[in-house]
Amino acid sequence: MxxxxxxxxxxxxxxxxxxxxxxxxxxxxxxxxxxxxxxxxxxxxxxxxxxxxxxxxxxxxFKFRGACNAIFSLEDSQAERGVVTHSSGNHAAALSLAAKLRGIPAYVVVPKNAPKCKVENVKRYGGQIIWSEAAVESREETAKKVLQDTGGVLVHPYNxxxxxxxxxxxxxxxxxxxxxxxxxxxxxxxxxxxxxxxxxxxxxxxxxxxxxxxxxxxxxxxxxxxxxxxxxxxxxxxxxxxxxxxxxxxxxxxxxxxxxxxxxxxxxxxxxxxxxxxxxxxxxxxxxxxxxxxxxxxxxxxxxxxxxxxxxxxxxxxxxxxxxxxxxxxxxxxxx
Amino acid sequence: MxxxxxxxxxxxxxxxxxxxxxxxxxxxxxxxxxxxxxxxxxxxxxxxxxxxxxxxxxxxxFKFRGACNAIFSLEDSQAERGVVTHSSGNHAAALSLAAKLRGIPAYVVVPKNAPKCKVENVKRYGGQIIWSEAAVESREETAKKVLQDTGGVLVHPYNxxxxxxxxxxxxxxxxxxxxxxxxxxxxxxxxxxxxxxxxxxxxxxxxxxxxxxxxxxxxxxxxxxxxxxxxxxxxxxxxxxxxxxxxxxxxxxxxxxxxxxxxxxxxxxxxxxxxxxxxxxxxxxxxxxxxxxxxxxxxxxxxxxxxxxxxxxxxxxxxxxxxxxxxxxxxxxxxx
Structure with missing residues (x-):
């Protein structure tokens, strides 16, 4: 046992x-x-x-629980360049809010077909929106570019x-x-x-x-x-x-x-x-x-x-x- | 003091x-x-x-708090003939529910213009609906008749x-x-x-x-x-x-x-x-x-x-x- x-x-x-x-x-x-x-x-x-x-x-x-844990787990040196995600929904808003609480930027790749209230939530919490096409490939590609440009940390929504x-x-x-x-x-x-x-x-x-x-x-x-x-x-x-x-x-x-x-x-x-x-x-x-x-x-x-x-x-x-x-x-x- | x-x-x-x-x-x-x-x-x-x-x-x-207190304050001899009210709304549903919990009937005079979901609540909780016109006078008159017919106790919604x-x-x-x-x-x-x-x-x-x-x-x-x-x-x-x-x-x-x-x-x-x-x-x-x-x-x-x-x-x-x-x-x- x-x-x-x-x-x-x-x-x-x-x-x-x-x-x-x-x-x-x-x-x-x-x-x-x-x-x-x-x-x-x-x-x-x-x-x-x-x-x-x-x-x-x-x-x-519930997404705020994971996002908050992830953001407050980062070392200061990692955190300062901000975090990046390509979730269209609640994870993106949660990550934006947790990043705001830590005082670091959150870059969020949002597909054009995301529900309006979820996009509003990202904005409300100060996330910086980068639009992409709806397809997963487009979202991932756009996120890759944002990661290169900012040097931020990718926070995957679940994996x-x-x-x-x-x-x-x-x-x-x-x-x-x-x-x-x-x-x-x-x-x-x-x-x-x-x-x-x-x-x-x-x-x-x-x-x-x-x-x-x-x-x-x-x-x-x-x-x-x-x-x-x-x-x-x-x-x-x-x-x-x-x-x-x-x-x-x-x-x-x-x-x-x-x-x-x-x-x-x-x-x-x-x-x-x-x-x-x-x-x-x-x-x-x-x-x-x-x-x-x-x-x-x-x-x-x-x-x-x-x-x-x-x-x-x-x-x-x-x-x-x-x-x-x-x-x-x-x-x-x-x-x- | x-x-x-x-x-x-x-x-x-x-x-x-x-x-x-x-x-x-x-x-x-x-x-x-x-x-x-x-x-x-x-x-x-x-x-x-x-x-x-x-x-x-x-x-x-909130109405359930008062209705429940009123109904469970009644003596058995008062309670058995049931309770009557002419509230159109939440008090009526609450009284119906509390009466059901005590196992006594609730007679509810409902004006024809009451919101649908509130009437549904009365029905859901087993209240017996008696329709009246919308005017307060019609509601009070109908309630008086129900009181006479049933011998029930009037439970006023607030007074x-x-x-x-x-x-x-x-x-x-x-x-x-x-x-x-x-x-x-x-x-x-x-x-x-x-x-x-x-x-x-x-x-x-x-x-x-x-x-x-x-x-x-x-x-x-x-x-x-x-x-x-x-x-x-x-x-x-x-x-x-x-x-x-x-x-x-x-x-x-x-x-x-x-x-x-x-x-x-x-x-x-x-x-x-x-x-x-x-x-x-x-x-x-x-x-x-x-x-x-x-x-x-x-x-x-x-x-x-x-x-x-x-x-x-x-x-x-x-x-x-x-x-x-x-x-x-x-x-x-x-x-x-």
Whole structure:
């Protein structure tokens, strides 16, 4: 057992120590987000649901935890030239905010099709925007040029141990807030969030179940687990703009070994979950943030005998950055 | 001083003892609501703002506190025939829910122009709806008939000591969560909320400031304070459907003696505050719930030398029951 435990802590990009260090590093900057519950929503799936509301985190998403940990991990000599990223969304805003708090510049390559409210967030937090075309290649190329020009440090949105450790602080908080949680449902995109949450939660309670929630139209994690290798898709089709990335080499091993299952979710189910979050929880939740609720309400989860013992379920509501007009449009399309 | 203190506890419909009793009575049913904060919003008014999010209370509004206290205060012999109310909104839903928890019927007289989501809430919680015309007279007459037919107990939405005591539990929680609060801003309608909040808060900290926030188009409380008598308006014009009621004889003395000032707010300011709640706090807030933020952002507050020492401000976000389509409509109209 001791050998196993040593292996466990060594073979992934983060562990309970690095996650606890991250918690100390970010605690004067990040919010301890509240956990909401609703008996109405509980009654829809016959379990107790605990919503860990990262939409109330600074920047409106969990991303601030990882970004803040990464930025405050840098040596002064590294930090002074600034940081660079080519995430289109919440990571970019979070990185801009964390950089502002450290007093260093953040250069953000943003594709032209990024959601308006996410671009506004980057601007609000003082990030310097460099526009690129929408394709990943264009974004990466533009970022490379910015790195050369500035001498800054690239902070990848998920394939980075400091980012994974920061996201893992969610589990430390959640399991202190609601100790009886036996299952956590986590959105899966590049895998930084689910890797951190899983490594922390399974270290605290090895029997806890971790289920990923992934859009059907961007199911690289489910496919990867099925065949045992990282799959990269030729294209993705989902309204969940935060869940279109693919697993990286640091996040894949955690998803492969420690995530119990990936539940696939249709966009229509995501939209219905967004409506329930708004109407019943009174919370603005972006598509990526609502996918966990969508997963527990799906028959694939509710009727699966493997999960009948999941009684107290933590749901990571990962972010709330959704333009109101876009939400209204989705709900109209989704319900009519 | 002792004489003053005795007078203080005797002459109002609730006091710190009845409020602490209410807290014990409702604690296994009501949520302890979280307090959110945002440095972005702080920067807009140069103070620290603490949002006491009653939109996350059961039923989506603070009203559950008072309704639950009232219903569980009833003797069994009174309770068994049920409760009756003619509130169109959150009180009706809250009373229905509390009645369901006690296992007694709730009869709710609802005017035909009530917001859809509020009627849905009444239905969701098992309240029995009796429709009436929109005018107050029609509502009161219908309620009288229901009382005769059922032998039930009328539970007034605000002019009732048990209701006022229940709402006062907000201050007990808030001042425990954020002890440094020096000012609380509270929406004013019939005055149940502000009476309870004021009696509890000033009992705990006599130097705390309590400011009411009232729509300009339903400014009966401001007019009442100005002339020293209860004013009832011939008509009201505001989008804040929860703030159209007038002070009652139990709430007026508290507003008259203990509320420091009423700040009047335009509907356009309420709409802007709803937008900020959605975009920055990520919270669905109804017009009545957003008025406190609107008040602190107004120049009448910010530039008033009387309030320059208000540094740590609690804002009671009273409810979140707003149809998404209505919110979208308001924001479009309000911003264009």
């Amino acid at each position: 001791e050998a196993d435990s040593q292996t466990f802590t060594r073979k992934y990009a983060a562990d309970i120590s690095s996650i606890k260090e991250a918690q100390q590093r970010i605690k004067s900057f990040a919010h301890i987000t509240p956990v909401l519950s609703s008996e109405t929503l509980d009654s829809f799936c016959g379990r107790k649901l605990y919503f860990k509301c990262e939409c109330f985190q600074k920047g409106g998403a 980075d141990g400091r980012i994974i450790s920061g996201q893992g602080t969610i589990s430390l908080e959640l399991l202190e807030q609601i100790p009886q949680i036996d299952t956590i449902i986590v959105p899966v995109s590049g895998g930084g969030l689910i890797s951190g949450v899983t490594l922390a939660a399974k270290s605290i309670n090895p029997s806890i179940r971790i289920l990923g929630a992934e859009p059907k139209g961007a199911d690289d994690a489910a496919q990867s687990k099925a065949i045992g290798n990282i799959v990269r898709l030729a294209e993705t089709r989902t309204i969940a703009d935060g869940l279109r990335a693919f697993l990286g080499e640091l996040t894949w091993p955690v998803v492969r070994d420690l995530v119990d299952e990936i539940i696939l979710v249709e966009d229509t189910e995501i939209i219905e979950a967004m409506r329930l979050c708004y109407e019943i929880l009174k919370v603005a939740v972006e598509p990526s943030g609502a996918i966990g609720l969508a997963a527990v309400l799906s028959s694939r989860f509710k009727n699966n005998p493997a999960w009948k013992d999941c009684k107290n379920i933590g749901i990571v509501v990962s972010g709330g950055n959704v333009d109101l007009g876009v939400l209204w449009d989705y709900l109209n399309k989704g319900l009519l | 002792e004489a003053d203190s005795q007078t203080f506890t005797r002459k109002y419909a609730a006091d710190i003892s009845s409020i602490k009793e209410a807290q014990q009575r409702i604690k296994s049913f009501a949520h302890i609501t979280p307090v959110l904060s945002s440095e972005t919003l702080d920067s807009f008014c140069g103070r620290k703002l603490y949002f006491k999010c009653e939109c996350f209370q059961k039923g989506g509004a 009732d000591g048990r209701i006022i005591s229940g709402q006062g539990t907000i201050s007990l929680e808030l001042l425990e969560q954020i002890p440094q609060i020096d000012t609380i801003i509270v929406p004013v309608s019939g005055g149940g909320l502000i009476s309870g909040v004021t009696l509890a808060a000033k009992s705990i900290n006599p130097s705390i400031r309590i400011l009411g926030a009232e729509p300009k188009g339903a400014d009966d409380a401001a007019q009442s304070k100005a002339i020293g008598n209860i004013v009832r308006l011939a008509e009201t014009r505001t989008i804040a459907d929860g703030l159209r009621a007038f002070l009652g004889e139990l709430t007026w003395p508290v507003v008259r003696d203990l509320v420091d000032e009423i700040i009047l707010v335009e509907d356009t300011e309420i709409i802007e505050a709803m937008r900020l709640c959605y975009e920055i706090l990520k919270v669905a807030v109804e017009p009545s719930g957003a008025i406190g933020l609107a008040a602190v952002l107004s120049s009448r507050f910010k530039n008033n030398p009387a309030w320059k020492d208000c540094k740590n401000i609690g804002i009671v976000v009273s409810g979140g029951n707003v149809d998404l389509g209505v919110l979208w409509d308001y924001l479009n109209k309000g911003l264009l």
